[in-house]
Amino acid sequence: MHFKINHKSPIPLHVQAEKLLRQLIADPQYQAGKFLPNEIDLAKRLAISRATLRQAINKLVYEELLVRKKGVGTKVVTKKFSSKSNNWLSFSQEMAARGIPVRNFELHVSWVVPNDGLADFFGIDPNQKILKLERVRGQAEGPFVYFISYFHPRIGLTGDEDFKRPLYDILESDFNTVADLSKEEISAILADKSLAEKLETDVGAALLFRKRYVFDQADRPLEYNLGYYKADSFVYTVESRRQHSSATG
Amino acid sequence: MHFKINHKSPIPLHVQAEKLLRQLIADPQYQAGKFLPNEIDLAKRLAISRATLRQAINKLVYEELLVRKKGVGTKVVTKKFSSKSNNWLSFSQEMAARGIPVRNFELHVSWVVPNDGLADFFGIDPNQKILKLERVRGQAEGPFVYFISYFHPRIGLTGDEDFKRPLYDILESDFNTVADLSKEEISAILADKSLAEKLETDVGAALLFRKRYVFDQADRPLEYNLGYYKADSFVYTVESRRQHSSATG
């Protein structure tokens, strides 16, 4: 298997190399904790310099897909909990990754006037109507989350989009809008009548409630999202590592 | 202000440079979003190569303490929400950072035999007793969290430690044990009689429930922690940014 790096492409070589590495280690043959070829040989095979290759490797090391050990080699990490990126999977992607088919129970689009806090967050005229998307989603057995999303008018959503597709996919491919930063607040609340009905549970059941403020790469507000999760069928997982001291080569 | 990098020190130059940069941007003079000197000049002043300096800068860029812009310069980030590190503040530190005085309502230390899951997590003999620490903490108005912690016997805790001090501070300075990785699961539950009494709330109130698995730098299990938070007085906040595409130079 020889790789092709295009030296004339406008895409930086280390980005191309990174992509190739990702493909390489995704291959079942490599899963088991195998070692990569050593940096010098691999650089030669890819026809790039060792420094450039190391840039690519460093990215994957940071993501904990690879582990380097001086004097030994670079190994593919066996078990991948895939920490941070997890936070950024949308609901459908998240479920797909676990092999759970998603079912849409309700999907309602409307144009509403924002309340004061929301108009303030978006930095828009409180009289300007914004798109509100409500969805109840879950598995075959029943619903387990109720989402309410409000979108900034800047995006240009019409309301006619196919919201069964992954949300962030729609924003990226159709509206060239990239969600980059998310601030979330998680708390617990009790289900009232309306929530209990939507989620097919009892009034007074414990729900996980998540507010999410989503920003684009320029830190401009994009989306305000509320999520009500049935606590017995969902846990929110976080994996965080301390700031490390080691660095690039 | 001239800096000193010690070329004879066993500490890598880029690590020394990183430390100097941290000191530099910590200086009030630099807070306001000022630009660093350009890489070439700065490298000259530090008497290191540009590549080495970039290694140091990259670390801080990754931590979002610095922002680089091609053709413009490298700027100190103004507002620092300090995303990731936040996850790593202990309760008392977290409260201190918000200027809220912490009050300890209960503190109970005991030696218990682990249940099967716990013995398995720690990888120890299920008959070996381990240290269990229970704490109810909150503000002046009342309690708002009930913690249960189990510690791995390897650490060497005796049970006589002053657990009013920040926990991770005790582990680090007195037991040379550094908590490095945490895996958390957050869900919502209803308060039963026992929990309601401890947290001075009603039976059936919504609580935020957090399980935390803590590991050291060698990924050895250190602590298993359960936290029950009164939902009306606490929200769990997460700030996460997407994986970036840029890399080292």
Add this chain to the structure above:
DNA sequence: TATTTGCATATGTACATACATACTAACATA
């Protein structure tokens, strides 16, 4: 005046090179 052009600046990418250091395994020695 408004717009374009071009230069200076700073970061981004890429390479070749050299030596340091951690680890492994094979070999030699007591």
Add this chain to the structure above:
DNA sequence: TATGTTAGTATGTATGTACATATGCAAATA
């Protein structure tokens, strides 16, 4: 046999160099 030495290998650190590209400003132009 047990132990210490050594050679080989792979990553870690560090430098110097060159050119690419994005940005902002100032001068030239319509």
